[in-house]
Amino acid sequence: MSDNQREALRQNALAEIALLDTPPEREFDILAKLAQRMLGTGMSSITLIAPERQWFKARCGPMAPETARAQAFCPVVVETEAPLTVADARLDPRFAESPFVTGSPYIRYYAGVPLRVRRPDSGHVTIGTLCVLDERPREPTSTDLEVLEELACVAEALIEARAVALRAAKAAEEHRRAVERLERERRQFKQAERMADMGSYRYDIEKQFTLWSDGVFAIHERPVSAGVPNGEIMNYFPEPDRSIFVAAVRRTLDTGEPFEMDGDFITAKGNARRVRYSCEIELAKGKPVALIGLIQDITERHGLEQRLRHLACTDDLTQLANRAEFHRVLDGRLHEARAADDDVAVLLIDLDGFKGVNDVLGHAAGDAVLRGVADRLRAFCDDGCLPARLGGDEFAVVMPAGLDRVGLDRKVRRLLHELEIVMHGHGHIARVTGTIGIAWSSAAAQNRDVLLRQADAALYAAKRTRKGTAQTYQAGADHRMAG
Incomplete structure (x- = not known):
């Protein structure tokens, strides 16, 4: 440079x-x-x-x-x-x-x-x-x-x-603007609802009969001419949200306390949505006569929240779990392993030759290698596996509980082969391999920090022996080759 x-x-x-x-x-x-x-x-x-x-x-x-x-x-x-x-x-x-x-x-x-x-x-x-x-x-x-x-x-x-803090403030400002936009749309919708009775409902307790505004028909994707499907309204809520909603209504009838809830919703045309439902009691001469409330489509906001949650736990380049999500999942697996007296394996993976790709072929080629490794890890992982990028050229995999050592060694050998990547460009060739350190939670007393240290020790023992291989941690630094 x-x-x-x-x-x-x-x-x-x-x-x-x-x-x-x-x-x-x-x-x-x-x-x-x-x-x-x-x-x-x-x-x-x-x-x-x-x-x-x-x-x-x-x-x-x-x-x-x-x-x-x-x-x-x-x-x-x-x-x-x-x-x-x-x-x-x-x-x-x-x-x-x-x-x-x-x-x-x-x-x-x-x-x-x-x-x-x-x-x-x-x-x-x-x-x-x-x-x-x-x-x-x-x-x-x-x-x-x-x-x-x-x-x-x-x-x-x-x-x-x-x-x-500056980055967090910027993200918070962006989120605040998004929330303000959604809140403004909600207020505008409520203003329209008050003027045109849009998005509101009323359930007559004695007659067991429901009235909808035009907005509720629109959310349900039912024509106004079809009328309210009394007796079938709960069918639009899939389980478990249907049972949760019914229980909330009963609680309101028993206690008089209003509620709001978000739930999944299936329209008359079979489209999945996310709605917010509010409900409170209408009193006449001190006695409950009806349930009244609003139904609001919050699919877009829910999608935004889901995307934000996804961004918070996902590595942007590879779309694998990031370090924080890896630690969260690993902690959960270790908690389950302690309760079931089970064993969980962790693989730490370090790419050999990756710096050469960046130096010779450029960072775009390096990014392509990282995405390629992520694709191979996704293909490698069965149900119960979690692949993650911890940072730079360091990856990790939480293996499912119950996998025996022989089965794991066999899978690791295949993975080592899959991690051999050759990149071409600008008249140069660069080769990348993966070295793997393996550790089992039982040897680490189900302690995350100890488990990762042991996997790291096995990784660097494998590197010292021969890059592009794997070793399993054993006490006394007697590491066993897995491939």
């Missing part, structure tokens, strides 16, 4: 976290003060490096809010991506003529470490520094950089948390 490309990557990462030119924040100010106090210097800063300037997110001492980037100390740390100490800047040819040395703030001593942010497509990217400065020369101690690096870890965590 060229210097220009690295600089563009840094500036993109800096723009994504939206930290540049933001107001002071107490947490960052505290970190700068801690660095100053712990190292006993006159100045300190948390510095972000923009294209033409360095801007201080936090600063202590006689420092301007920002300065030119040229001949400054912190850009050197960012460009080299390495810590820097300068005992006496007047004696260092890189900085002796710097206006920050010859003029205010008359820097003599400098110590700085990189601040990095994590990007899913390019790993960690250096965007700035945590540094201390002083007007007097001093010899760096062995702990100066260690202290700064520890504080930089905290600063990076703050930046990451802030970035996560």
